[in-house]
Amino acid sequence: MSVDGNGTGERRAEYTTDGADSACWASAVDDDGAVLRTVGRQIKLWREAAGLKQSELGKAIGFSEDLVSSVERARRVPQSEFLKNADQALQAGGKIAAMAKDVAEARYPKKVRDLARLEAEAVELGSYSNHNMHGLLQTEEHARALFTMRRPAYSVDGIERQVAARMARQAIFTRQPAPHLTFVQEEVTLRRPIGGRMALRRQLEHLLEVAQLRNVAIQVMPTNREEHAGMAGELRVLKLKDGTTVGYSEAQLTSRLVSDPTEVQILEMRYGMLRAQALPPQESLAFIEKVLGET
DSSP states (O other), rough: OOOOOOTTEEEEEEEOGGOOOOOOOHHHHHHHHHHHHHHHHHHHHHHHHTTTOOHHHHHHSSHHHHHHHHHHHTOOOOOOOHHHHHEEEEETTTTGGGGHHHHHHHOOHHHHHHHHHHHHHEEEEEESSSSOGGGGGOHHHHHHHHTTOOOOOOHHHOOOOOOOHHHHHHHGGGGSSSOOOEEEEETHHSSSSSTTTHHHHHHHHHHHHTTTTHHHHEEOTTTTOSTTTTTTTEEEEETTTTOOEEEEEEESEEEEEEEHHHHOOOOHHHHHHHHSSSSSSSHOOOOHHHHHHHO
């Protein structure tokens, strides 16, 4: 996300979606690469100064030689436990462990970090999802099943990276002051058995739990609706702390931040119509319970 250089302060951005950055974990691309290369270089320098081989360091900190090698070459993102143990084993006096915060940010794909920052600024978020369960509403099991079926396929580590990033964003539910969160979910997203029938049951149960939060409203858009304002696709509208409102739309290969006032107004209008056309929150919960009983 960037600020327009013409002085208007207009926000504009275009992000690569999950499907396009599947190699990000292995190659440590974009600005994350500098962070990971610095961390890897420091660990290697401390290891060599201590006279240890990669296998010896791995044994001392409880990780494999292959992982130590991958971290030093900036091909893998080290966990905080890895950094903490390496700091102690190499007697680095906190210098390695201190890099944990920067590494934690580099752990997540750039698109996810940008979206998380935007959500962190939001005092109100509204979202219509027509194909998938909204990421903020997904269980870890559901999210993992989704990323596992992506093509081109993610590596095992890549899947875990994406899942961890998605789960981290759900801290928005416990943030204080609590933002107002509304979701309109297409009926099909409640019925598609992503991960299998039992995974779907747990996902529906999770929806019912989240809907009990006082700052959350979940609505269902039944498939039999004749009037539907969301036929152009999913959308999000976010009202930010500074009083501005932005939109966010996602397609197959790109995601776009919408800041033009006219376009944002259109998204706000459509989302208002969607909420009016969908089942009210209480009826939506009863609908979810019905689907759960049928699953």
